[in-house]
Amino acid sequence: MDISRLSDKINHTLTTLHYGDNPAELYEPIRYIMALGGKRIRPLLVLLAAEMYDDNVENALLPAAAVEVFHNFTLMHDDIMDRAPLRRGKPTVHEKWNANIAILSGDVMLVRAYQLLLQVEQNKLAKVLELFSKTAAEVCEGQQHDMNFEQREQVSIQEYIRMITLKTAVLLGFSLELGAILQGAPDSDAEHLKLFGNNIGIAFQLRDDLLDVYGDKDKFGKQVGGDILSDKKTFLMLTALEKANQEQLQTIISWRNRTGADTAEEKVKAITKVYDELQIRQQTEQQIDLYFKNAIHHLDAVQVTEERKATLRGLALQLMERDS
Structure with missing residues (x-):
């Protein structure tokens, strides 16, 4: 299995997709966000799972593209909700056009994802559409939980893990399950691959939380400490709140909602110092390792x-060892 060969197939398939032409304001934003690139991890997982059972993965290309189109639809709508100005270093769709256009273009992307899935063989189509619909709803549930958490004073670590499972991990799990189903894999294999993807997805997000605080700024590609500055309830912050003594808790609370640029560096240093005192980095790494081991157990x-x-195992290791 050659990842670069599969990636080339994915990129070629995505460039040949036609979304529509008129009105231009509806379809141009779709072409724009899809051209921004990205790691294309989800369609790659579809093909890697498919290739475990059959070297010919041509029948999996359009369903894999459907997953990537859906993923980018969620990003387009997430960016509106987060008021994000940039996506992969370029203006977000709602910034380049406006929020109404971004909403409608995203809606068309969801429709297009379903159209691409209609290429699945008839005897597997109902199952695939049912699983995809369930996953799509779960991703939306995860996003709503994430927004709810911003308004809540207290969030448990268990609730946070559930949120990232829905928002991030289930789509990775579905991607692998889809590839297996398309090639007629046993149900038990498809289930194990899904659970492998779910666990890798959780570990991946926890790694992201960790890198936001402890990552190398030059490699990470975005501001280190961004989660701290925006008072985001990450695994690190929730663990610190749970373990902190009175003085440490007071430090965390005193910095909450302080967003001035003049105190940004000081805020990141103060919260990171509390994390260091509580060994939050080590505890996060232990959790990452736990979910990674669970994933490998299912593989x-x-x-x-x-x-x-071997290729899927290698990709999982690569994702877990990343520093950006």
């Missing part, structure tokens, strides 16, 4: 040769 249970699992 080990998949009934194909080790040789056919």
Whole structure:
């Protein structure tokens, strides 16, 4: 299995998709966001799972593209909700056009994702559409939980893990499950691959939380400490709130809602100091390791040769060891 070859197939398929032409304001934003690139991890997972069972993955290309179109639809709408000015270093759709256009263009992307999934073989179509619809709803649930957490004083670590499972992990799990289903894999294998993806997705998000505080600014590609500055309830912050003594808790509370640029560096240093005192970095790394091991346990249970699992195993290691 050659990841670069599969990535080329994905990129070629995505460039050949036609969304529509008129009105231009509806379709141009779709072409724009899809051209911004990204890691294309989700369609790659579809193909990697498919190739475990059959070297010919042509039948999985359009369904894999559907997952990527859906993912970018969620990003387009998330950016509106987050009022994000940039996506992959370029103006977001609602900034370049406006929020109404971004909403409508996103809606068309969701419709297009379903149209692409209609290419699935008839005897597998109902199952795929049912699983995709369930996953799509879960992603929306995760986003709503995330927004709810911004308004809540207290959020438990368990609630946070549930939120990132829905918002981030379930789509990775579905991508792998989809690839397996398309090639007629046993139900038990499809389930193990889904759970592998879910656990990798949770570990991936926890790694993201960690890098936001402890990452190398030059490699991370965005402001280190951004989550601290925006008072985001990440795994690190929630663990600190749970473990903090009275003095540490007072430090965290005293910096909450202080957003001035003149105190930004001081705020990041103060909160990071509390994290260091409580060994939050080590505790986060332990959780990442736990979910990664759970993922590998499910990959080990998949009934194909080790040789056919090797690329997926390697990609998982790569995602977990990333520093950006």
